[in-house]
Amino acid sequence: xxxxxxxxxxxxxxxxxxxxxxxxxxxxxxxxxxxxxxxxxxxxxxxxxxxxxxxxxxxxxxxxxxxxxxxxxxxxxxxxxxxxxxxxxxxxxxxxxxxxxxxxxxxxxxxxxxxxxxxxxxxxxxxxxxxxxxxxxxxxxxxxxxxxxxxxxxxxxxxxxxxxxxxxxxxxxxxxxxxxxxxxxxxxxxxxxxxxxxxxxxxxxxxxxxxxxxxxxxxxxxxxxxxxxxxxxxxxxxxxxxxxxxxxxxxxxxxxxxxxxxxxxxxxxxxxxxxxxxxxxxxxxxxxxxxxxxxxxxxxxxxxxxxxxxxxxxxxxxxxxxxxxxxxxxxxxxxxxxxxxxxxxxxxxxxxxxxxxxxxxxxxxxxxxxxxxxxxxxxxxxxxxxxxxxxxxxxxxxxxxxxxxxxxxxxxxxxxxxxxxxxxxxxx
Amino acid sequence: xxxxxxxxxxxxxxxxxxxxxxxxxxxxxxxxxxxxxxxxxxxxxxxxxxxxxxxxxxxxxxxxxxxxxxxxxxxxxxxxxxxxxxxxxxxxxxxxxxxxxxxxxxxxxxxxxxxxxxxxxxxxxxxxxxxxxxxxxxxxxxxxxxxxxxxxxxxxxxxxxxxxxxxxxxxxxxxxxxxxxxxxxxxxxxxxxxxxxxxxxxxxxxxxxxxxxxxxxxxxxxxxxxxxxxxxxxxxxxxxxxxxxxxxxxxxxxxxxxxxxxxxxxxxxxxxxxxxxxxxxxxxxxxxxxxxxxxxxxxxxxxxxxxxxxxxxxxxxxxxxxx
Numbered sequence: 001x002x003x004x005x006x007x008x009x010x011x012x013x014x015x016x017x018x019x020x021x022x023x024x025x026x027x028x029x030x031x032x033x034x035x036x037x038x039x040x041x042x043x044x045x046x047x048x049x050x051x052x053x054x055x056x057x058x059x060x061x062x063x064x065x066x067x068x069x070x071x072x073x074x075x076x077x078x079x080x081x082x083x084x085x086x087x088x089x090x091x092x093x094x095x096x097x098x099x100x101x102x103x104x105x106x107x108x109x110x111x112x113x114x115x116x117x118x119x120x121x122x123x124x125x126x127x128x129x130x131x132x133x134x135x136x137x138x139x140x141x142x143x144x145x146x147x148x149x150x151x152x153x154x155x156x157x158x159x160x161x162x163x164x165x166x167x168x169x170x171x172x173x174x175x176x177x178x179x180x181x182x183x184x185x186x187x188x189x190x191x192x193x194x195x196x197x198x199x200x201x202x203x204x205x206x207x208x209x210x211x212x213x214x215x216x217x218x219x220x221x222x223x224x225x226x227x228x229x230x231x232x233x234x235x236x237x238x239x240x241x242x243x244x245x246x247x248x249x250x251x252x253x254x255x256x257x258x259x260x261x262x263x264x265x266x267x268x269x270x271x272x273x274x275x276x277x278x279x280x281x282x283x284x285x286x287x288x289x290x291x292x293x294x295x296x297x298x299x300x301x302x303x304x305x306x307x308x309x310x311x312x313x314x315x316x317x318x319x320x321x322x323x324x325x326x327x328x329x330x331x332x333x334x335x336x337x338x339x340x341x342x343x344x345x346x347x348x349x350x351x352x353x354x355x356x357x358x359x360x361x362x363x364x365x366x367x368x369x370x371x372x373x374x375x376x377x378x379x380x381x382x383x384x385x386x387x388x389x390x391x392x393x394x395x396x397x398x399x400x401x402x403x404x405x406x407x408x409x410x411x412x413x414x415x416x417x418x419x420x421x422x423x424x425x426x427x428x
Numbered sequence: 429x430x431x432x433x434x435x436x437x438x439x440x441x442x443x444x445x446x447x448x449x450x451x452x453x454x455x456x457x458x459x460x461x462x463x464x465x466x467x468x469x470x471x472x473x474x475x476x477x478x479x480x481x482x483x484x485x486x487x488x489x490x491x492x493x494x495x496x497x498x499x500x501x502x503x504x505x506x507x508x509x510x511x512x513x514x515x516x517x518x519x520x521x522x523x524x525x526x527x528x529x530x531x532x533x534x535x536x537x538x539x540x541x542x543x544x545x546x547x548x549x550x551x552x553x554x555x556x557x558x559x560x561x562x563x564x565x566x567x568x569x570x571x572x573x574x575x576x577x578x579x580x581x582x583x584x585x586x587x588x589x590x591x592x593x594x595x596x597x598x599x600x601x602x603x604x605x606x607x608x609x610x611x612x613x614x615x616x617x618x619x620x621x622x623x624x625x626x627x628x629x630x631x632x633x634x635x636x637x638x639x640x641x642x643x644x645x646x647x648x649x650x651x652x653x654x655x656x657x658x659x660x661x662x663x664x665x666x667x668x669x670x671x672x673x674x675x676x677x678x679x680x681x682x683x684x685x686x687x688x689x690x691x692x693x694x695x696x697x698x699x700x701x702x703x704x705x706x707x708x709x710x711x712x713x714x715x716x717x718x719x720x721x722x723x724x725x726x727x728x729x730x731x732x733x734x735x736x737x738x739x740x741x742x743x744x745x746x747x748x749x750x751x
Contacts, residue, residue, distance in 0.1 A: 080713050087502045087718060104716075108503035208608075209694060261588030261605040318505055391714040395695075402697035405608065 033066035034321050036328055038094040039082055043072040047344050054340065058331045065324060079391070086110075086318055093319035094329060097146055099310040100212065102136045103388040106145040111314035112322045113143040114329060121330040125349075128335070133348035136383055137312045146312030147333045150345035152277040153377030154216045154307045156185075156298065157284070160291035162272045163188070166195035171273070171293040181299045182220055182246060185273060189256030192272040199264035199271035200256035204280070208260040208405050209398055212385050216275045216307045218243035220300020225385050225397070226426055233419035233426055235397070241412050242301070244404060252407045260405040277309055278374055279344070281364045294369045296377060308381035311345070346378055353378055389425055396421045489729070495722035502716050514723040523699060523707065530614065531703040535682040537618040542678050543671070545622060546629035551659075553630070554637045564634070568627035575624065579691040582620045583607070586692070610700040613693050617701055621688055625681070629674045636670035637663065665748040672747050676739055680732055704728050 042048065048070055055068035071092060073081045079101045085091055097105055105111055118126050129148075137146040158171030168188050174180050189200015206213040218224075223239035226232060234240060250257040258264045258271075266274035267283040275297065284292060297306055313333065315325035331337065338347045342357055355371035362370065387393055400418035404411060499510045518524060553564050570578060585591040586606040593603035606616045640663055648658050664671075686705045689695060695702035695710070702710075708728065712721025 083502055083716060084713055086505075087500075087713075104503055108501065110503040110505075209696075259588060259605075261590075261608045263587065389715070391710075391716075395710060395714070398694070399696060399698050402608075 034064055034324050035066050036068045036093045036321060036325055037071055038068070038096075039071045039073050039078075039085070039092040040096050041073055041075040041078045044344075048072070050340060050343065054332055054337050055328075058328055062324075062327075065328070068328065086316070091316045091318040091320075093321050093325035094313065094315050096149075097312045097314055099136060099312070099383055100386045100390045100394070102146070102310075102312055103386050104390060105314065106137060106139055107388055110317055111145040112317050112326050113139065113145060114147060114315070114326055115143050117323075117326040117330050118144065118147075121327075121334065124330060124334055125351075128349045128351050130348050130350050130353070130379070132379075133310070136310060136386065137314075146314030147329055148310050148348040149313045149333055149338075149341065150309075150311040151348050151378055151381075152279055152309050152346050153374055153381050154275055154297060154309065155278055155373055155377065156295045157266060157274050157276065157281070158293045158295060159266065159269065159272050159289050160293055161289055162192060162196065162198060162269065164291070166192040166272070168192060168195075168272075170291075171295055175295060180295065182217065185298050186246070186250045186254055186256045189250070189272055190254035193255045198269075199258045200250070200254075201273035201275070202258060202264050202266055202271045204266065204274050204276040207263060208401075211397055211401055212394070213275075214243075214247065215382075215384050216297060217247060217300075219305045219307055219382060220298065220302055221246075222300075222302030226387065226422075230387050231426055233423045235418045235422075236412070236416045239302070241415055244411050244415060248404065248409060248411055251405070278346070278362060278365065281362055284364055294365060294373055296373050306377035306381040308378060308383055310383055346374070387426065389428065393422050393425050396425065492722045492725050492729075495719055496726055498719050500718040502718065510719060514720045517720055518723050518727065523702075526699055527702050527704055527707045530699070530701060531683065533614055534618060534685065534701075534703050535679060537614070538621055538682040538685075539675065539678050541618060541622040542626055542629055543674060546626045546674070547633050549626065549630045550633035550637055554634055564631075567630055570624050571627040573624075575687050576691060578624055579620060579688050582616075583692050586616050586620075607693055608697055610697055613697060613701050617685075617688055617692055620692065621682075621685060624688075625678075629678065632670055632674055633667065636667035640666045668747045669749065672739065672743050676736055679735055679739070683728060683732055683735075704731075 038051075040048075040051070051070045055070075059065050059068065078096075079098060082092070082095055115126075118124050129144075130151075133148045133151050134144060137144060137148055139145050156171070160170045160172075163170055168191055169177075171180075174184060174188070185201055192198060192200045203213050203216060212225075215225075218240060221239045221243040223237060223243045224234055225240075226234055247257070251259045264270040266276070267280070267287040267289075269288055278294075281294070296304070299305075313329055315322050315329055319325055333341075335349065335351075338349050339352055339357065341347065342352055343360060346358065347353065353375055355367045355375060358370045358374060359365065359367045362374075365374070397418055400414065400421050403409065403417065404414045496514055497509060497511060498507055499513070500507045549567055553560060553567070587593075588605040588608070590606075592606065596603040604612045606612045644666075645658050645662055648662055653661070683703075684705055685703060686709065689701055689703060689706045690709075693701040695706050704724065705728065708721050708724040711717045711724060
């Protein structure tokens with residue numbers, strides 16, 4: 001019996017030690033080489049090769065850093081996985097962050113303030129960072145919590161092959177005749193659908209769940225999901241009701257947009273127009289579309305506008321090496337490396353926001369397209385909506401809007417219901 | 429009992445008869461020493477299992493209970509005691525009732541669908557006909573397919589313009605938008621899961637059916653019993669231990685469904701397919717409420733425990749054991 005007790009005790013101690021060993025916060029000693037890890041959502045080999053090239057250059061000058069690893073996570077569950085890593089005591093040193101997660105990460109103090117590190121880095125030229133581009137990533141005190149390393153505008157790609165097959169004017173002709181607006185686009189899309197069975201237009205990635213992509217439409221009506229201070233829901237405002245009435249008509253009456261439960265891939269030739277980010281332009285090469293056009297977002301009743309998506313790069317305060325991580329970010333985003341990264345990620349540096357810089361980044365797009373469409377969109381664009389507690393708001397709105405995506409929907413009533421649900425969340 | 433077990437190895441080790449040397453002090457000491465050694469070896473054999481259960485079952489349960497009384501903001505790295513706040517939240521959360529309702533509907537639908545179809549398939553495939561192995565393999569194959577891949581493919585088939593509605597259109601039926609309408613969304617998720625795992629229960633039933641003594645059914649047949657009577661009064665009671673096993677496994681599995689919901693419906697439309705595990709995941713990992721997520725995990729644990737105990741107790745009424 002005695003040995004049984006001893007063994008049981010030993011087993012408990014062993015199990016506890018096993019479990020607690022994963023939780024123990026034994027930090028590295030000063031002499032230990034520093035291994036940095038950055039979570040990213042790209043698994044593009046060319047992009048990862050560029051990151052490795054920049055990291056190797058940094059390590060060459062910093063012998064205290066033994067390695068820098070780029071850890072690709074699935075895009076759809078990126079923020080959840082990152083949070084799980086934090087909860088599991090395995091935080092990365094640096095992380096890309098989506099714009100909709102920015103308020104939570106910035107306001108919680110999860111990120112290391114970068115101002116001091118960036119401003120003390122020789123040749124960094126902190127003042128070159130575009131003020132609007134950094135707005136989302138600043139704390140209440142004005143500190144930069146993350147570097148806005150990708151500022152990608154939403155644009156419209158048009159499949160002129162499909163438009164011609166449907167006997168419709170090309171996108172350039174629509175623009176030249178002053179008809180580049182949502183109503184015309186929906187009318188043309190409806191005719192494309194009637195003639196070819198293909199979709200008229202798609203808001204890529206929306207698919208009736210990621211509703212915040214619809215800001216690329218409702219901004220044309222001057223609508224917003226909540227007030228500027230984020231405290232009041234404005235889903236039920238007349239402008240938003242009009243915008244959703246337009247979308248509902250496009251899906252259920254005109255059949256210009258695929259209905260819920262149907263998908264159409266523009267880059268597979270299934271739609272005449274798509275609203276998406278310029279980074280998708282690379283898909284055109286293999287799409288089989290021979291004649292296409294790049295245009296800004298169509299104007300709405302409220303006039304012309306543009307919307308941008310952003311990603312920030314921050315050093316996690318809970319990481320093992322926050323200081324070294326901040327220092328690496330300063331190197332990763334300095335003018336020289338920012339120009340290299342512009343190959344894939346539109347920079348936040350004003351001096352680099354030129355068609356010539358971006359043309360190196362986007363060989364598929366002409367300098368004229370970049371100068372006329374992309375650069376103005378970046379400089380004047382509104383960032384997609386974001387709010388603290390974004391995940392819960394995202395879920396509640398998605399759930400509320402489900403009532404809208406049926407043929408006989410009560411649009412105003414449904415949007416009022418959305419406000420009833422998220423109103424208390426916005427006030428928190 | 430333990431004395432008998434303790435003595436046997438000593439006899440074998442000594443190479444003598446059980447009575448040889450009995451009562452001698454030196455022999456007694458040696459026996460005691462060897463007995464302790466055997467006990468130690470026995471405990472060492474079970475130690476990995478015990479450590480595994482402690483580390484991966486007991487400790488997580490204890491941690492969940494602990495977190496249940498705390499609020500943990502992962503981003504801000506703050507952890508504070510909140511007492512029964514999370515439990516109070518559970519009772520005031522308006523979503524808990526519909527979530528538990530959706531969980532019950534899913535579980536009942538899955539258990540009935542899975543066990544019913546599995547038993548039917550097992551009866552049909554318990555025959556000596558040409559190509560029977562092919563059909564057994566065919567129905568079992570979904571079990572070995574990746575769950576997410578299986579669900580994604582079904583997601584495409586269940587689209588409004590997907591394969592299922594395409595087939596229905598061929599016979600002139602205008603199919604519903606399966607994953608976007610409340611009742612059909614839940615039905616779709618259940619059917620996808622039934623087809624995924626029916627093969628496993630089918631194999632267990634098939635194995636049990638093949639263990640039913642032929643002489644018993646033949647005797648009943650000679651006595652004039654019909655096929656239905658033989659199946660209901662002889663076959664079913666004889667395979668009832670397997671029915672108990674599959675029922676417990678299927679119910680526990682149905683309460684833990686996650687990937688299918690995440691891929692097919694994301695809990696929608698509305699929250700009609702938001703089952704407890706998915707809600708727990710949302711609260712803990714998406715909304716960063718690990719404390720409340722732990723409370724929901726405890727609710728799930730209690731439900732699974734109660735259902736298992738109830739079934740275990742009920743077995744006395746309907747499970748037939750030959751011995």
